[in-house]
Amino acid sequence: DVKVTQSSRYLVKRTGEKVFLECVQDMDHENMFWYRQDPGLGLRLIYFSYDVKMKEKGDIPEGYSVSREKKERFSLILESASTNQTSMYLCASSRATTTDTQYFGPGTRLTVL
Amino acid sequence: AQSVTQPDIHITVSEGASLELRCNYSYGATPYLFWYVQSPGQGLQLLLKYFSGDTLVQGIKGFEAEFKRSQSSFNLRKPSVHWSDAAEYFCAVKGISGGYNKLIFGAGTRLAVHP
Numbered sequence: 001d002v003k004v005t006q007s008s009r010y011l012v013k014r015t016g017e018k019v020f021l022e023c024v025q026d027m028d029h030e031n032m033f034w035y036r037q038d039p040g041l042g043l044r045l046i047y048f049s050y051d052v053k054m055k056e057k058g059d060i061p062e063g064y065s066v067s068r069e070k071k072e073r074f075s076l077i078l079e080s081a082s083t084n085q086t087s088m089y090l091c092a093s094s095r096a097t098t099t100d101t102q103y104f105g106p107g108t109r110l111t112v113l
Numbered sequence: 114a115q116s117v118t119q120p121d122i123h124i125t126v127s128e129g130a131s132l133e134l135r136c137n138y139s140y141g142a143t144p145y146l147f148w149y150v151q152s153p154g155q156g157l158q159l160l161l162k163y164f165s166g167d168t169l170v171q172g173i174k175g176f177e178a179e180f181k182r183s184q185s186s187f188n189l190r191k192p193s194v195h196w197s198d199a200a201e202y203f204c205a206v207k208g209i210s211g212g213y214n215k216l217i218f219g220a221g222t223r224l225a226v227h228p
Contacts, residue, residue: 004156033215040122042203042218043157058215090156098207098214099145099164104156 003027004105006091012111019078021108023091029103030096032074034058034066037088037107046089049074050096081112115140115208119219126194127227134189134222136204145207146187147216148178152200160202163187174198199226 007022025032031050035043035058045058047066055066063085067075074093078085088109092102116139126132138144145164149157161172168180178189187204204219 009154040220042117042220043216044218045215048215092157101147101159101162102216104149104158106156107154 004091004093004103006089006105006108008108009106010109010111012113013078013081014113015082017078017081017112019081019110019112021076021078021089021091021110023074023076023093023105024072025074025091025093025103026072027093027103028071029093030071031094031100031102032068033092033094033102034064034074034076035090035092036060037090043090046076081110083112086110086112115206115217117204117206117217117219119202119204119222121222122220123223123225125225125227128196129193132189132191132194132198132224134202134204134224136187136189136219137185138187138204138206139185140206140208144187146178146180147205147207148172148176148187148189149203149205150174150200151203151221157203160189194224194226196226196228199224 004025033048034046049055049068065077090107091105094100094102118137147162148160151157161170163170163180201221201223203221205216
């Protein structure tokens, strides 16, 4: 089975802190994704990566950056956390083929105080 | 622009009753369509997907969905709901943006099941 793991299930940070969310997948997938989930808005794509050191902006990249130094690991960085970044963050991975499925991690619920 | 609409935010059904969750999409070409389920505090799990061929797709946990091109719909159905089906359900379409494939999600439908 594909496994996508995220470093924390719950995280509480203060405004202005630098926050790292880590995601690891064990299926040698080329593509990795970071989404933000908010009630009534579904999932919105923040950033994705289709290869090591490659990244593309999604729909809501403002206030976020990403890093992919190894194929299995994709990090989401909040350079200076703000209260409006309180949300559920979901990581996903997939193969590079058009028809492939995205597999999701359990999510990190981030609260910024 | 590609989009997905799930018209029902909340649905409540009795255990054993049938279920239909609605999904409408907007996409110019042949869509790749997905239904995911999210149990409380969990990530998303794929229920089923449609790429081509038979328009009635069978998934896990007894769910099925029917692709209707004329109605731009991909509704999810289950003949008899179990209490464990209480969760949030997301419909998604795979579209192309900036030269890359990406999933576009609906806002979700939260299902409650009465005993």
